[in-house]
Amino acid sequence: MAMMAYDEPSAAAFAATRHLPAEGLASWRAAVSRHLPVGPGDRVLDVGAGTGAWAAAFRDWYGVRVLAVEPAAAMRARSAYPEMVAGRAEALPIAAAGLDGAWLSTVVHHLPDLPAVAAELRRVLRPGAPVLIRSVFAGRGGGVSLFRWFPEALRVLDGYPSVAEVCAAFEPAGFAPVALEPVPQVSARSLRAAADGLRRAAHTPLALLDDADYDRGLRRLRAAARRTPHAPVVDALDLLVLR
Ligand SMILES: C[S@@+](CC[C@H](N)C(=O)[O-])C[C@H]1O[C@@H](n2cnc3c(N)ncnc32)[C@H](O)[C@@H]1O
Incomplete structure (x- = not known):
């Protein structure tokens, strides 16, 4: 079963609050460029592309x-990238093979059948093309600031796949891990902006929290934002690369 539905309210919350500022994108550009040697004419697959921010960034960068x-129709309807196709990772709506790389950003925890996803990626990628997975993995949530204010949400991460589980699921399709690196990103320019703009429906771990835990966390976040309103919010998510 899906972890959460990307319906109208959550898609609106996601589009309004989850696109990274330029500083946040810059650190991902540097990290992605180390592992995705592509240029004009190449084709990259973005799986679970959401509101298209990464698809637009990859087009502009490379x-x-x-x-x-x-x-999710509600996510596609808000896309910053014009060419979005309806489809699921487990049954990609792509006949042509030979793509030059795949990008999966904060999506693997929504994919109940990772071996099927890996088999699909093997079908559509050219041999040797990398799969780049941007995620918070089970047991590796320490770099994510939300969990400082909402520590109860860390238990939601237990339901996310671990790095080892993803690697094991991809291995039968012939993928092996080649890199795992935490990538620090500026998620919001100030703690006050993050606190003011927080939308529960935009974050799976918060959407799955009890209301009481959510309210307690929100009070902690707002108190911290009063103490240090101008501190930038920096989070480290992982980049896992398989080939
Ligand atoms: C947290 S959002 C991430 C969106 C985008 N990748 C980003 O980082 O901005 C997770 C996305 O995964 C999509 N998703 C859920 N189940 C999926 C599946 N089986 N195949 C592909 N995408 C899926 C959701 O609809 C949602 O748009």
Whole structure:
């Protein structure tokens, strides 16, 4: 069963609050560039592309054509990237093979059948093309600031796949891990902006919290924002690369 539905309210919350500022994108550009050697004419798959922010960024950074696949109509309707295709990772709506890389950003915890996803990626990628997975993995939530204010949400991470589980699921399709690195990103320019703009429906771990735990966390976050309103919010998510 899906962890959460990307319906109208959650898609609106996601589009309003989850796109990274330029500083946050810059650190991902540097990290992605180390592992995705692509340029104009190449084709990259964005799986679970959401509201298209990464597809648009990859197009702008590398001049590639991005095939953006996203199942939720409410997310596609808000896309910053024009060419979005309806579809799921387990049954990619792509006949042509030979793509030059795949990008999965904060999506693996929504995919109940990772071996099927890996088999699909093997089908559509050219041999040797990398799969880049941006995620918070089970047991590796320490770099994410939300969990400082909402520590109870860490238990939601137990339901996310671990790095070892993802690697094991991809291995039968012939993928092996080649890199795992935490990538610090500026998620919000100030703690006050983050506190003012927080939308519960935009974050799976918060959407799955008890209301009482959520309210307690919100009070902690607002108190911290009063103490240090101008501190930037920096989070470290992982980049896992398989080939
Ligand atoms: C947290 S959002 C991330 C969106 C985008 N990748 C980003 O980082 O901005 C997770 C996305 O995964 C999508 N998703 C859920 N189940 C999926 C599946 N089976 N196949 C592909 N995408 C899926 C959701 O619809 C949602 O848009």
